[in-house]
Amino acid sequence: MQRSIRMSRLLLATTLTGLALPNRVRQVFGKSVKTMTDLPEFYFRVRENGAAVFRIDTENRQRRIDMEQIAVLNIRNGDVRPQGTRVLTDRERAAIDVWMEERRSLLARRDIDDILRAVDTLNITTQWVQSKATDEQLESVTDALLLAMHDLRSTLVRKKADRMTKPQSDAS
Numbered sequence: 444m445q446r447s448i449r450m451s452r453l454l455l456a457t458t459l460t461g462l463a464l465p466n467r468v469r470q471v472f473g474k475s476v477k478t479m480t481d482l483p484e485f486y487f488r489v490r491e492n493g494a495a496v497f498r499i500d501t502e503n504r505q506r507r508i509d510m511e512q513i514a515v516l517n518i519r520n521g522d523v524r525p526q527g528t529r530v531l532t533d534r535e536r537a538a539i540d541v542w543m544e545e546r547r548s549l550l551a552r553r554d555i556d557d558i559l560r561a562v563d564t565l566n567i568t569t570q571w572v573q574s575k576a577t578d579e580q581l582e583s584v585t586d587a588l589l590l591a592m593h594d595l596r597s598t599l600v601r602k603k604a605d606r607m608t609k610p611q612s613d614a615s
Contacts, residue, residue, distance in 0.1 A: 485538050486510060487546075493517040494546070496539055514539065518546055 482501060487494040497510040513535060516523045523539055525531050531539070568588070572581065 482508070485513075485535070485542075487542050489546075490515075492519050493522075494542070496535075496542075498535070516543060518543060518550070 482499050484499060486497040486499055488497065493516040495512055496514040496516060498513050500509040500511065501507075503509055512526045513529060514523055514525050514531060516539060521543065523531070523536070
C-alpha cells in the first residue's frame with residue numbers, strides 16, 4: 444500500500460515538473476502514463492465568443508510548460524486574428540479550423556440539450572402547479588409564466604407555418 448502511494452506521488456511529481464519517469468514507475472503504471480511530451484501541441488482557452496490559442500512548448504532547458512499565445516479566434520464569425528505581427532503556419536491554421544468546427548458542433552449539441560432541459564422544466568412546473576403550489580405562489584408566477592408560454596407558442600407556430608409554406612426542394 445505504501446509503495447503504491449509513493450509511486451503515485453512520484454508519478455504526479457514527474458508529470459508536473461516534466462522530469463523523466465523512472466522505469467519502475469512505467470512498469471507499475473504501464474505505458475499509458477502521460478508525460479510532459481504527451482501534451483497537445485496547442486491549447487485553446489475558451490472565451491465568451493471563441494478562444495485564445497496557445498502553442499505548448501515543453502522542449503526547453505527548464506523542462507517547464509511554456510505557452511505562447513499565437514491567436515485569438517471568434518467562433519460566431521470565424522475570425523482568426525494572429526497575435527501581434529505573427530503569421531500563422533498552415534499547421535496552426537489547420538489545428539484552429541479543426542478546433543473551431545468541433546467547438547461549433549459541441550455548442551450546437553449543448554443548445555439542443557438546453558432546450559430539452561427546458562421541456563423537462565416545463566413538465567416539472569406543470570406538476571408543481573397541479574399538486575404543490577399554494578395560491579400565493581401561483582399568484583406570484585402565473586402572469587410571467589403565461590406571457591413566456593404565449594410568446595414561445597406564438598414563435599413556434601409562426602416558425603412551423605414558415606416551414607410548411609416553404610417550397611419543398613425535389614429530392615430526385
